[in-house]
Amino acid sequence: MxxxxxxxxxxxxxxxxAAHPVGIDLGLERVAEVAQRMGLLARPLAGRVVTVAGTNGKGSTVAMLEALARAHGLTTATYTSPHLLRYNERLRLDGEEADDATLIAGFAAVERARxxxxPVSLTYFEVGTLGALWAIARRVPDLALLEVGLGGRLDAVNVIDPDVAVITTVAQDHAAFLGTDLEGIGREKAGILRAGRPAVLGSRxxxxxxxxxxxxxxAEVHSLGEAFAWDPTLPDPGLPLDNAATALQALRCAGVTLQPEACRxxxxxVRLPGRMQWLGQWCLDVGHNPHAATYLADRLAAQPCAGRTLALLGMLADKDAEGVIAALAPAxxxxxxxxxxGxxxxxxxxxxxxxEGQGAEVLHRADSPAAAATWLASRLAPExxxxxxGSFFTVGEVLEWLAPSTPAGQTDTDTSSREVAT
Known part of the structure; x- marks a missing residue:
């Protein structure tokens, strides 16, 4: 039975x-087999598919693509990872988080096909990706936006051929899987590109x-600084302008005629939780590699405060803690x-x-991000x-800790600070 x-x-x-022996198992053979059984490769997933890869800036680019598409009247489906508070955040349908029933139906469809x-063994991420693709395919939206989880070439998202492929940045991260050679990492991320189709390169x-x-x-190459750049007549979205320009170009490559008022x-x-998100005195950002940390430090330096800038840092063991600390230290x-x-x-x-090895002052060591936030909260001066x-886990836990004290509907206390460093 x-x-x-x-x-x-x-x-x-x-x-x-608990289903797969390892959490990350790069490769497309298993995913492609199940996708084939599910019928996901037999017909278009959406009117147009845009896949976004990169070390940093993927989240902000996808968020702006979704906002732009919806402002132009398109139906959308957006798949991203990881999540901050709820798994439902990973799949958004016409701007709304998928409900539990939709996600469960997707998981069940994957299990039947598997x-x-x-039998085919799949990781947590692979099942989640296939389940999301199944839910998207049932709606056939005008635009599907897919964020690569890790790398590009061997990531489960890459089982779908995109109509437009976007690469935001390339820097060191996930060294255990992608190595430390930037040329090699670049080749892995470029694995989402397709012959004869637009490739939007969002970094100089x-x-x-x-x-x-x-x-x-x-591929039909559209490179930042050559084929496109930021239009200064548009409002600053509070997210990196390179990513904003990249989103505009990707949407244009997807066949959308851009309307200035809709773009404005x-x-x-547009909002993106956990990316330079200000809640009172607290600034939360999921940045977890030196490239992202450098961006964070620059943004903080550009907005000096009268008091101290304190950092609550929690990181995974496979991240470059020394590089992140060195980048943030000046701010x-x-x-x-x-x-x-875990x-x-x-x-x-x-x-x-x-x-302390880099000469920094450590005020306290806590058993969890929430415990660290509790300790800090009673010692903060108003200024x-x-x-x-340092991690999605760190930001997610502190966001949850802050939630009871955050007025309903409040997101950012300083909208000029809504920057991103994903």
């Missing part, structure tokens, strides 16, 4: 976390390997470290040792500010 499937989202997620023939500093792959494929409306209204007066649990977690003591960073 077949095993009964879970009936709640939490039960499904617990099942998926077992239809020789991409490795040469990205352009080389595009040229070998005969989109950039005025931070003192630090509080927090332990992140098999990839890093202890507060280890982070504190890294900080101080706190940067919460």
């Amino acid at each position: 077949s095993e009964a499937l879970p009936t709640t989202l939490d039960a499904w997620l617990a099942r998926l976390e 077992l239809d023939g020789e 500093d991409l490795p040469r390997s990205v352009r080389r792959v595009a040229d070998e494929l005969g 409306r989109a950039f005025t209204e 931070v007066d003192a630090w509080v470290t927090a332990t992140l649990g 098999e990839r977690g890093r202890g507060a003591e280890e982070l504190a040792d890294c900080l 101080d500010r706190v940067l919460v960073c």
Whole structure:
């Protein structure tokens, strides 16, 4: 008798976390087999598909693409990862988070296909990706926006051929899977490009390997600073302008005739939680590599405060803590470290040792981000500010901790500070 499937989202997620022997297992053979069984490769997923890869800036580019598309009257489906507070954040349909029933139906569809023939083992991310693609395919929106989880070439998202491929930035991150050679990382991210289709390159500093792959494929290259740039007549969206320009160009390559008023409306209204998100004295950003940390430090330096700038830092063990600390140090007066649990977690003591090794002042070591926030909250002067960073896990936990004290409807106390460093 077949095993009964879970009936709640939490039960499904617990099942998926335990189903595959490793959390990250790059490669498309298993995913493609199940996608084929599900019929996802037999017909278009949407009117147009835009896939976005990059070390940093993916989240902001996708958020602006979604806002722009909706402002132009298009139906949309957006798949991103990871999430901050709720798994439902990963799939957005016409601007709204998918409900539990939609996600559960997608997981069940994947499970049926996975077992239809020789069983195929899939990771948590792979099941989530296929389930989201199944939900998107049932709606066939005008525009599907897919954010690559890790790398590009071997990421589960890349099982779908995009009509437009976007690469935002290339820097070091996920070294255990992608290595530390930027040319090699660039080739991996360029794996989302397709022959003869638009390739939107959203950084002036991409490795040469990205352009080389595009040229070998005969992709239609649109490069920042050459084919397009930011239009200063548009309002500042509070997100990096390179990413804003990239989103505009990608939408144009997807066949949309840009309307200035719709673009203005989109950039005025776009929001992205956990990216230079200000809640009172607290600034929350998921930046977790040196490239993102440098951007954060520059933004903080451009907005000096009368008091101290304190950092609440929690990072995973596979991230470059020393590089992040070195990049943030010029903008931070003192630090509080927090332990992140799990098999990839890093202890507060280890982070504190890294900080003190660079001559930084560590005020406290906490067992969790929430405990660190509690300790800090009672010691802040009115003119101080706190940067919460280092991981999605860190920001998500502190966001949840802050929620009871945040007035309903409040997101950012300073809309000029809505920057991103994903």
